[in-house]
Amino acid sequence: MKKTLTAFSSLLVLLLLFHTSAQASVNQFTGTWFNTDPNTRGITKLVINNNGGKVSLHAWGKCHPKDCDWGKVPAFLFAPNVSLELMKNAKALTAMFEKGFSQTLVVVKPAGKNRIKAETFTRFTDGSNRSNYHSSYTFKRMLIATPIPIPPQPMPMPLPQPGPAVQEDCVSFNPNTATVRKIGGRWKVVDGNHWMFDFGSKKNEAYRTLEIIKHYGMNQSCFVGRPDPSFQYMLVSGKSPKGALGGEDCVSFNPNTIQVKEFNGRWKIVDGSHWMFDFGSKKAEAEKAYAIIKKYGFTRSCFVGRPDPSFVYLRK
Numbered sequence: 107m108k109k110t111l112t113a114f115s116s117l118l119v120l121l122l123l124f125h126t127s128a129q130a131s132v133n134q135f136t137g138t139w140f141n142t143d144p145n146t147r148g149i150t151k152l153v154i155n156n157n158g159g160k161v162s163l164h165a166w167g168k169c170h171p172k173d174c175d176w177g178k179v180p181a182f183l184f185a186p187n188v189s190l191e192l193m194k195n196a197k198a199l200t201a202m203f204e205k206g207f208s209q210t211l212v213v214v215k216p217a218g219k220n221r222i223k224a225e226t227f228t229r230f231t232d233g234s235n236r237s238n239y240h241s242s243y244t245f246k247r248m249l250i251a252t253p254i255p256i257p258p259q260p261m262p263m264p265l266p267q268p269g270p271a272v273q274e275d276c277v278s279f280n281p282n283t284a285t286v287r288k289i290g291g292r293w294k295v296v297d298g299n300h301w302m303f304d305f306g307s308k309k310n311e312a313y314r315t316l317e318i319i320k321h322y323g324m325n326q327s328c329f330v331g332r333p334d335p336s337f338q339y340m341l342v343s344g345k346s347p348k349g350a351l352g353g354e355d356c357v358s359f360n361p362n363t364i365q366v367k368e369f370n371g372r373w374k375i376v377d378g379s380h381w382m383f384d385f386g387s388k389k390a391e392a393e394k395a396y397a398i399i400k401k402y403g404f405t406r407s408c409f410v411g412r413p414d415p416s417f418v419y420l421r422k
Contacts, residue, residue: 132156132183132196134216139245142221148241149224154181154214159193163201163212176203181214207232220247220413249413272397276328276341277302281319286312295319302327305416314410315417318354322347322421330395336385337395339404340419346402347421356408356421357382361399366392375399382407 139152150173153164164178183196203210210228217223222245229238279297286309287296293312295303305312318324323342330337340347359377366389367376373392375383385392404420411417 132161132193135161135196135199135214135222138248139222140248142244142246146243149176149212149226149243152214152222152224152245153178154199156193161199163199163214165201165203165212176205179203207234217244220249221245222247247413272394272401274328274398275330275332276326278326281323281325284316284319286316303417308411308416311411311416318351318408318410318417318419321351322349324419328398330398331388331391336388336391337383337398338418339398339402341402346404347419349421354408355410355412356406358406361403361405364396364399366396 133156135154136156137154139154141148141150147168149165150168151166155162155164161181161183162178163181165176166173167176168174179201181199181201183192184198184200185192185195186197198213198215200214201212203212208228208230210226213225213227215223215225224243224245226241226243227238228241230236279300279302284295284297284302287294288309289296289301291307293305293307293309294301295305295312295316303312303315305315319340322340324340324347325343326341328339328341329335342348359380359382364375364377364382367374368389371387373385373387373389374381375385375392375396383392383395385395399420402420403422405422406420408419408421409415409417
């Protein structure tokens, strides 16, 4: 069946596309996306690809015992006006799925950092007299470690392993008296009158951080580059936290193979082809953080609240 839009659907598309004035490049749409509602009965997963300007949308819907694959179809980008380049100014995309008994129009728009909103309009074509219906879903991008492209020039030599003396900037506190308090409408981990970590409205992440601090007995909060630190870590009386805690979100790395490298004017600490920490133009801070990782032998970088973690720590 030839894929067509009814006049009613076309009007809905126009209203949806231009309801917001925000603009975004096609990169804000591409990736793998999961429905933020784990109990949804509609679309569970979207994969949006851009292959040389040809954009596609692959969808999965809720089924039992496993999700139904709707297949991959062409997707079409929309810019605010006819004069703007689609790839750089796309603010929405659409795709049409044919199921034999129905047509489902999917309209996707940005919905914040690493979020998209998908509006679906389903029209039945089998003469069943079922009502056409509309649904709305919010999706969260799946973030993965992406290999760093290797530039076509000789790679810089690994920095020599630093000596044992590293000038550190640490603040000591007592984990036994640390607690969570709401101050000025914001949740914080505090030690007495000392505000240590601010979580804004994320109460659960504040309590999870306090649980981690008490589990490891962390009593030093350390920084590289204050007042706007590019790197932070926690210590236990001058040593690396050790062990494990159930439910931790950690990424493993080898401290013996890490390197400091510059990519497109930004200094990074990498492990092989995987980016770990980004220091922007601050080469000296990247080298100092590298020396600190070597000194304490950290093997895991851990997070509370990804994709925008409110607390980051390293451990063995």
